[in-house]
Amino acid sequence: MEATDFTGRGEWTLADTVKPYQRHLLACTGTRDWPPRIEEAHGLLGRMARDVREASDAERSGTKLTATDEPSAGGGLDLLVFPEALRYRGVDEAAWGEILRSHVKGGRASDVVPSDALPGRHVFVCVHGRRDDRCGCWGPPIVAALREACAEAGIDVPVRATSHVGGHKYAGNVIVYPEGVWYGYVRPGDAQRLVHEHLAAGRVVMELLRGRMDAPSLGSGDP
Secondary structure (H helix, E strand, O other): OOOOOOOOOOOOOOOOOOOOOOEEEEEEOOOOOOOOOHHHOOHHHHHHHHHHHHHHHHHOOOEEEEEEOOOOOOOOEEEEEEOOOEEEEEEOHHHHHHHHHHHHHOOOOOOOOOEEEOOOOEEEEEOOOOOOHHHHHHHHHHHHHHHHHHHHHOOOOOEEEEOOOOOHHHOOOEEEEOOOEEEOOOOHHHHHHHHHHHHHOOOOOHHHEEEEOOOOOOOOOOO
16 A cells, blocks of 8 residues: 555546446445455455456456445345446345356357446545555545535435545545546535536546547556
């Protein structure tokens, strides 16, 4: 884990710092107590993370998987998938094997595993302090500020915490789906602007833009 000075926003080298990818799976764990690397997690979460990394390395599937504090609805782990904007419900070992085959490797949403559509926009903020101090410092207050700003604006957009997404040196990291827009060096004081300009009006806040999920990257961004 890297230590850092939490007082500034770095050198503002944000543009093109997102590695291109095609799909993001988020496992609903109902907690933020993740190991430093979720590939090392016990049970199904760890298996999912290892399987996705192996598939992405071997087949260039362009899929990433992180954990989120969103609770699952019942048995197994719910999976949120973007940009398809769907929620697989109650994923167990057998269901995960089907999703891995059809969706992660095949690029087709499974018609075997129950799923629901996820309408509207969805915001994810990296809070993974056990991976890097900067995310642990900035992530939680950004989540709180965005939720408060959404409530004040009367906007029903869920704001969820997530494990390491890539580029902790750009913390706070915020992702907006289904567009797949990444923001970096976000501070709690930026919440009102992100809510009013992007979530309400659909305008990207260029000064905080790291990149987009499917765009070529000129930066190095950590994996």
